[in-house]
Amino acid sequence: MSIAEKPILSMRQQICETVRAEVFAGQMTNDQPVREQPLAERFGVSRGSVRDALLQLSQEGVLVYSPNRGVRVSSPPSDTEFRLYAKLRKEIEGHCLDVCMDQLTEEDDRNLTNLLATLEDSCRRGDLSKITETDLAMHRYWVSRASTELESVWLSITVRMLIAYTLLEDYMQCYQEHAAIVEAIVRRDLKTAKRAMNENIRYK
Amino acid sequence: MSIAEKPILSMRQQICETVRAEVFAGQMTNDQPVREQPLAERFGVSRGSVRDALLQLSQEGVLVYSPNRGVRVSSPPSDTEFRLYAKLRKEIEGHCLDVCMDQLTEEDDRNLTNLLATLEDSCRRGDLSKITETDLAMHRYWVSRASTELESVWLSITVRMLIAYTLLEDYMQCYQEHAAIVEAIVRRDLKTAKRAMNENIRYK
DNA sequence: CAACTTCGAATTGTTAACAATCAGACAATA
């Protein structure tokens, strides 16, 4: 994404992105409360903005909220729920590929290729939190290109799956799978792209 | 639900429920902004609580939020998105019936039967906003019994479908369909309940 | 007359102080 069109994220969005990434990086253990005051000091803002962000992350499913008791990191879903989420994700992402495939530009191709390069690097280094972040960003890319409405639904499903992201057995396989998706997208080969995407979103 | 266990809704939840119902009742036209101050005065609270509620409704998909410009009622989804939402809803509600069928109590049966009676009355009177409200409450019932996590995902999908709820062709058919679902549930007949539910969640 | 600039009212964004609530420690009691 070029600098000129980089959107200026609101304070709330910044906090959301940061905290969400840290949850996926495992830097926040579940069942341990996430306090407002420390986060406010860290970001140099007041509790109000932090509250907004934590509320949004609760709606997303990254955190769970208890009245008068604050928020904590969500627990992983059960196996049956995980499988349901995987199924829903496949249908949403398949729909999004249908919609956006024809309207992708060469810049989109470049952005996806760059994300793929970042993913490859992260996989080689074995940087799990960066892998998760980039994986999320790639899938999010074609979803957001199709529909911002769907993006919100998709995110709330996907974050619940990622809470369960403990360990990959094979980093390079993760890269290979995404390479196959991106390659098919760049060729505008819808059928192959969808098949590759379906294989990547696996049951546990 | 007995009085003893009726949960005391937080201010935010109260505002959410009320505004959401009014959006579905068509009392708020889309593309017209929803202002914070009037709502705050109406509920007798400060803007902060209203902000929280509007933010939550934006996450849900009932409202759309623009930075520095407030929120407005969402626009109906496209036909293809509507069909996708319907598909996702069927899978979620089917899963929820699977999960909760065995653990429903006689009190649940009574609650569902009461909701059905309310729906019948609303359909006879042709009170569209009440029909929508009760319809939502019934489906929500078995979803919430299965999983509060899924309830949140389900709601964000379902509200987007209901934004498109303009007119039913036949009120009593709506009642009949729900009667079939509840009857099967009370008999703990999973297969019939799921089939009836699938028929009720129709494409446009 | 069309395009641009400036200004101000309306609205949202942010903050800090205050109120309400909760969890845990500790003491009193049967």
Added chain:
DNA sequence: TATTGTCTGATTGTTAACAATTCGAAGTTG
């Protein structure tokens, strides 16, 4: 000992004032 009640510090919930931003209505200029 197990239970209950009470206190206290920590945390969230709410509020009202202030800051920043938007948008439209004027006015200005070519």
